[in-house]
Amino acid sequence: MxxxxxxxxxxxxxxxxxxxxxxxxxxxxxxxxxxxxxxxxxxxxxxxxxxxxxxxxxxxxxxxxxxxxxxxxxxxxxxxxxxxxxxxxxxxxxxxxxxxxxxxxxxxxxxxxxxxxxxxxxxxxxxxxxxxxxxxxxxxxxxxxxxxxxxxxxxxxGDELINLPFKQIDESVLNNFKDSSFEKNITRKSKFISNKPENFANSMTGKYLKITNYLEDLRFNYPDTYQEIEECGRMLLGKMQDLIDIEGMSPDVRFITAVRDQNEKEITEIFSTIISKFNRSELSYGYIAKWIAECNMDFE
CATH class of the missing domain: 3.40.1350 (Trna Endonuclease; Chain: A, domain 1)
Structure with a gap:
């Protein structure tokens, strides 16, 4: 089903x-x-x-x-x-x-x-x-x-908010993800962001793969909302980049916390009457994972 x-x-x-x-x-x-x-x-x-x-x-x-x-x-x-x-x-x-x-x-x-x-x-x-x-x-x-x-x-x-499940990632998907450019980005940047880089990288990898699957399900089942989410996502990714490039923030755990709060605020303002609270919460961290995985900038 x-x-x-x-x-x-x-x-x-x-x-x-x-x-x-x-x-x-x-x-x-x-x-x-x-x-x-x-x-x-x-x-x-x-x-x-x-x-x-x-x-x-x-x-x-x-x-x-x-x-x-x-x-x-x-x-x-x-x-x-x-x-x-x-x-x-x-x-x-x-x-x-x-x-x-x-x-x-x-x-x-x-x-x-x-x-x-x-x-x-x-x-x-x-x-x-x-x-x-x-x-x-x-x-x-x-x-x-x-x-x-x-x-x-x-x-x-409809009366129901969108509440698609964030699917668990099986071992075969994780194996296929290994050694990809996205996996290398996550591994490299985790060393700068967290004092427990391996745990942080594993968490970001899971969230990145889950949001990728979620957005694909959203694109298939709710194409109009998917387009709105994509536009919002591009805005959020741009803001993350600006915090480092323009405002000079260091990419550390405090930066991640600030970005998560910013993402939650923006996503809630736009999608509170469309997407469930659970989905919005996952999207907040998911876009952090997308930024870490897909942006090729090197942290210093």
């Missing part, structure tokens, strides 16, 4: 899907069905082009067998509601003819769901539901990646 959904549950997923699909179809063509009044009859949203949508957020810890079992149950249960609640649904739809039933999942983990959807398409067609188009009707699974621009919109303007 994409890291952007790691802290979601069923309620958050449904709210996200509504914001995404409302943006995709636009207001005149999209209707959300309230579930609080005697249930939703097996549909969360429907559209003027003849699409019915249902949302489901499987437990991320499910094994493949558990995932299949629960998703299949969701498909067969909700598809058959189209017949069970036919009179009520027909009143919702008015004159709309339904051509597709879509289950929105955070990810589709197996191709077996395609054939399972086809099986239940045939079963519901045998029920001769009055509002279903007998020739063009399909049953399918879609994910947020099916609607890329609307996915980005829903992520950016």
């Amino acid at each position: 994409s890291d952007i959904f790691f802290n979601f549950d069923g309620t958050k997923w449904e709210k996200f899907c509504e914001k995404m699909m409302r943006h995709h179809y636009t207001q005149p063509y999209f209707t959300s069905v309230p579930a609080d009044d005697r249930g939703d009859c097996g549909l969360e949203f429907f559209t003027r082009d003849g699409s019915i949508f249902q949302c489901y957020f499987p437990d991320p810890q499910y094994s493949m067998a558990e995932y299949k079992k629960h998703v299949q149950k969701k498909i067969r249960t909700d598809i058959m509601k189209l017949k069970k609640y036919e009179p009520e649904i027909k009143k919702f739809l008015d004159d709309i003819v339904i051509k597709q039933w879509v289950l929105l999942l955070p990810e589709n983990r197996t191709k077996d769901m395609i054939s399972y959807c086809n099986t239940y398409k045939k079963k519901i067609l045998l029920e001769n539901v009055s509002y279903i188009h007998s020739a063009d009707f399909t049953v399918k699974i879609e994910t947020a990646d099916s609607y890329p621009s609307s996915k980005s919109y829903a992520l950016k303007y």
Whole structure:
């Protein structure tokens, strides 16, 4: 599952899907069905082009067998509601003819769901539901990646702050990083900055690799915010350089502390309503690590 959904549950997923699909179809063509009044009859949203949508957020810890079992149950249960609640649904739809039933999942983990959807398409067609188009009707699974621009919109303007995990760095990544120009910069500069250069270098290496991964995840999932972060990062890196070149500060531990505080202040002012406090804190140190690793200046 994409890291952007790691802290979601069923309620958050449904709210996200509504914001995404409302943006995709636009207001005149999209209707959300309230579930609080005697249930939703097996549909969360429907559209003027003849699409019915249902949302489901499987437990991320499910094994493949558990995932299949629960998703299949969701498909067969909700598809058959189209017949069970036919009179009520027909009143919702008015004159709309339904051509597709879509289950929105955070990810589709197996191709077996395609054939399972086809099986239940045939079963519901045998029920001769009055509002279903007998020739063009399909049953399918879609994910947020099916609607890329609307996915980005829903992520950016959703109620949740961006809170991507800073992934742990495995041994193979560390081995590939060794003897790179970035690793050499960190090792050389750590001797000037800290009286425990080996510990400091190890810490900066971890933070540099983590922020590199984080920014790549941000670029993929939140491209607009990524561009803003990159602009902010260039500003922060320039300020770090100015503290040494212009203000004559010595690159020592006190310098690192001052820069961290400066970074936290700038990042909080710009991104407090967009990015979680945990992510902002990691970014503050992460940009120090980027500066140490990527700037080729020699400390004296």
